[in-house]
Amino acid sequence: MKTVTEIVNQQLFSAEDLRVLLTAKGRDRELLFAKAREVKESVTGKKVYFRGLVEFSNVCSKDCLYCGIRKSNGKVVRYNATDEEILEACRFAWEKRFGSVVLQSGELESKSFVQRVDKLVKKIKQLSNNELGITLSCGEQSQETYLRWFESGAHRYLLRIEASNRELYYKIHPDTPKHSFEKRVEALQFLREAGYQLGTGVMIGLPFQTSDDLVNDLLFFKKIDIDMCGMGPYIEHEHTPLYQFRHLLQPKMDRFHLALNMIAVLRLLMPDINIAAATALQAIDPAGREKALTVGANVIMPNLTPCEYRKEYLLYEDKPCLDEDAALCRNCLEARIELAGSEIGYDEWGDSKHFFSRQ
Template sequence: MSKKIEQILLQDQFSKDDIIRLLQSKDDEEKALFVKSSEIKLENIGKNVHFRGLVEFSNICKKDCLYCGIRAGNPKVDRYDIADDQILKAAKFAHEHNYGSMVLQGGERSDSAFVDRITNLLKEIKKLSNNELGITISIGEQSEETYKKWFDAGAHRYLLRVESSNPKLYSKIHPDNDEHSHQTRLKCLKSLQDIGYQTGTGVMIGLPFQTYEDLANDILFMKEFDIDMVGMGPFIEHDQTPLYEHKDGLMNLNDRFRLTLRMIAVLRIIMKDINIASATALQAIDPLGREKALKIGANIIMPNITPTQERANYLLYQNKPCIDEGADDCTNCMEARINMADGEIGYGQWGDSKHFKNRQNK
């Protein structure tokens, strides 16, 4: 007979079968899981929720990932690349509004002009904020030399989502070529850790071909890799991508949403002191999606401060929320959401991963 959820939640160590059982919980069992993850969040992280002002500065990408709306092979995308002065203006907004941190996110490129441009932007952001603004970057796979250059220029957190820890599943959602290699992704994550970044990863939940065992393995992978922060969200299909043909085989959006919340809850229980982002994609399914994630384990939220005119062109998935709001709207909205989720905004703080600090002290 399988263990009761209550029994599993009393444990300190969790097997893959335990994790699968938790991920499959429903109704009262799911409630018990969320109560436990909320308790662990309050004990280890507290009520503080940290802002990361998000600037999606370019949708030009050399990759052709089969799930992504801005993939290189999509001819219907209006490509853009925000000018440096606009990016710095957004950074100034984040600093003046006491965000504490910002995120530079864009399509993946690794040409020398791009690498130098990012290096310069990082230095300028540090300068205009008197070194007070924390910087996370998420610009894909790069050489160790590039990662080091960006680290030295002022970035201290890097998010590189593995999308799946299962190499076979990874190969089904990416083209079969050297440009899209699971091994390269893992090597990059290791490089980031070795250089000294707070290293983040994440997965998509509800992908075609994905199993509960895959998701349990994803959680065990993050624990084994000793990751500092996680950004993961529900897979939302985009009709201009090759994976769209598998839409009829997907679990419904609400089930993907609930499963994502359970993934966040289980991860919080297993990795008590990491940073977990409340993904925008949750709000694309449920208007209160981000608050629900904050209540049961997430502690990071990313108000979008990208200049409004370009937001509609950074569509990794469809029905993305907040694409017509300005940065001020987004800030006011996030404040209200965090209050509703019984959280407190950590204004002016970098909101570094406690796990990173503990890992450094080992």
């Protein structure tokens, strides 16, 4: 059996290699993390790119079994930020030289929703003199909608698969046409065809999830040739159906360490993609996002959502930074990034190198 030292110095990785790395602990984990950091710095550099996150609505048509803003959760106070509030947050990002913003919401496919996002994308481009990069994370849409938003100025899209194993997918989603695994995968293909830098991701440490599932998630990312990834530890929410299976969960710190391993292994597997340091990491460890930056992540998302709405965009429990205004969040992250030995790529879109190498 190969050692971790042998595996991390390879260019190609088998499923068994990935399994060994994902389960690395102690000295082996340190070797994995050191190699991932080395690869990140040599391929994508020491810069960390800001994506100002605006969670503009928690209204959702989906009923995903893990999600706090699922349609059937009657305890959620629903909100829609106004266009003015959204654009003001984006203006802050532009003035503070963030380079990019992310517009994120619950999943809706209505004509009015599609038109609204289209209009917002155009206005963000206008207010920033075309200088702000735009990532969308607004769920499954038609091929026509994806193309429309792309032509209006969005150029990156995050659509998390959450679990690439179809059987596991239906343990965390209802088995209905509205929650089709095949449609989710098809949507990823639509995004690629529309011209977006393609992003997806999974939850790590789910009930029923095995190490083989996580290995296959990594191979799925490689197979569909993603440009960016957003993934983090699964954190349970008491007002969701999946909460009843919390007795099957690993301790939160174990899920945290597994998530760091996933980030490090993905950096070795796909050296030139963008990898986000998920906010969920900070929900478990106060320094979680900085730790992710030291093991392979190179994107971080300061929350620019107006404070009055943040507590209602709870996909999971213990979400951090609910009461920090945008300026405080920025200052905090600047300090954290410096402590992690990185620098901020101000005024840069920080696009995926992988995307352009494929072009």
